Amino acid sequence: MSPFKGLSAFPVTPADPDGRVDVDALRGLVARLVEAKVDSIGLLGSTGTYVYLSRAERRRAVEAAVAEARGRVPLLVGAGALRTDDAVALARDAAEAGADALLLAPVSYTPLTDEEVFVHFQAVAAATDRPLCVYNNPGTTHFTFGDDLIARLSQVDRVAAVKNPAPPQPEAAGAVAALRARVADGFSLGHSGDWRAPETLLVGGEAWYSVAAGLWPRTCLEIARAAQAGEAERTRVLTARLEPLWALFRQYGGLRVVHFAAARLGLHRAEPPRPILPPPPEAQARIVEVMDELGLA
16 A cells, blocks of 8 residues: 555644643544545644644654554654754654654744755655655745755655645646656655645546545545546536535634534544634634535534
């Protein structure tokens, strides 16, 4: 099972106000994904609030997820940190705890150059024997990977995939083809942005890295399987049906929406880590309304 193909589901990481992970709740969330048979699980991504957790708690989260997923669904684990030595340590922790692959974002305070990011990735990739996915998430890191840098990183040992923001539909085929022509053979092109990513599966992308799938895996699997089968019209109809949910993601952020929705479903009792606040009351009411309208349970 490749960790960089198909639908990759990214769950929240429930934790108490002191940042201690609720491992029972996390195992329950992971068990839902395993039961639904997603293609991989993305633990400690942005939706998993990795930057708000200590090294010890991140390891506890990995161990809890591995206990549910090992041998059944590949587990990608985020290893992002401000310092390269910390990211190296986190990557080793994840590998030792049983992660199948790593996900690395260039977390920064001081803006980074392409060369600094390249050297950072070289160091983390060399720290373990696990394949690594480039996490291109400029909305959170404020660093954007251009095609030149992605192509260069694709030549580094164990750097095996990229998670890019999905482009708008009219640009998707051209963007995927242009990058495919530049990266190493076998390098996986995957995308995030739930309302756009299914389109990339229709035009040569290999993975959809999904916030919504971390909570509603069966709903997203129906879309992903249609796209993988080349059923363009059905893929677009199913994706468009969820537009009320995508609108909430765009307005309030996917993390806030799914964190609240998971609690509403009784899957955990945590709130997002401060300073992130739960959605305001009017948003909570709308989230409940959309869940009921779309049958999201």
